[in-house]
């Protein structure tokens with residue numbers, strides 16, 4: 199096992215890698231065993247406008263979308279979940295096979311461990327093996343790209359590991375904050391990003407992981423040269439809630455666990471979509487608390503292009519792993535497509551562009567209305 203490339207070490211190498219390895223497994227299991235979802239889901243405050251006599255036939259509603267240079271069958275993304283652990287390899291294989299079969303986007307989890315421990319690389323490579331044609335999104339974190347030890351080769355290696363079509367840089371400041379010995383210094387991020395931007399030919403997207411994006415950061419990331427966004431807003435999986443279950447709180451120093459106190463922190467996903475769309479014309483993936491195809495439609499009406507799901511596909515693939523199948527995951531994707539198609543049909547729309555950013559086709563209620571009208 200090699201020394202961590204991105205942080206000054208105050209733990210021996212093997213202990214550090216074992217810690218990342220255990221964390222990977224706990225991150226998969228905790229959302230399945232405990233309720234780590236945000237307590238409020240702001241998609242409930244969006245109502246889509248019904249049209250009593252749809253003029254099109256249901257099956258003629260067109261869900262196809264061009265994601266950079268690849269056409270997908272529907273605007274659905276399996277969000278970044280995992281990699282780096284034998285269980286992750288099985289999960290990634292299931293997700294990749296299902297995504298390939300249904301022609302949607304597949305993301306891998308953080309590839310940091312793949313850079314640090316070559317024995318874990320196959321848990322990422324398996325994705326391209328079973329998903330040769332669909333768009334695959336690679337993943338590396340703010341903590342690595344913002345590190346003094348970051349090298350441009352690190353990004354190239356991640357791209358090569360999965361033959362990525364697109365690379366996501368995940369922004370997870372809250373997660374790092376509430377994690378034991380998390381990385382909370384990103385001063386080199388802009389300078390490092392500018393270097394990789396110059397030398398990277400594939401699209402780079404900025405991805406939050408559950409705390410959302412405000413207008414100021416969206417504009418700054420747009421100007422910095424990102425090609426798109428995954429808003430990763432509040433409303434779904436809460437990484438603070440996951441960390442609060444990992445029992446890694448330093449209670450000698452503080453009287454309350456920050457992971458409990460910051461459990462609900464963040465900008466709701468629908469608000470984050472509007473924030474980004476106000477300042478950028480680039481592609482937006484809406485992730486964070488989407489539950490059905492109706493939530494994809496609600497995201498698109500606010501200006502997003504694609505709906506992303508992590509928790510839902512973690513659940514379906516876990517079930518598939520037990521039964522040695524991909525049928526639950528495939529069924530989930532088909533269900534999302536059917537719900538999205540039905541939503542458009544009930545709104546008398548023929549395709550996604552008739553829905554995108556058409557605010558007159560929805561009504562905003564309650565706290566979401568207040569968020570957006572401050």
Ligand SMILES: Cc1cc2nc3c(=O)[nH]c(=O)nc-3n(C[C@H](O)[C@H](O)[C@H](O)COP(=O)(O)O)c2cc1C
Pocket residue numbers: 225226229277278279280306307308337366368405406407408430433434435485486487488506507508509510512
């Ligand atoms: C088990 C698990 C692991 C995750 N790991 C990553 C990761 O490595 N990189 C990343 O960008 N996001 C990661 N995420 C965040 C998701 O991609 C997504 O942004 C977030 O969970 C919100 O979506 P959801 O409400 O559908 O779960 C992870 C989420 C879960 C549930």
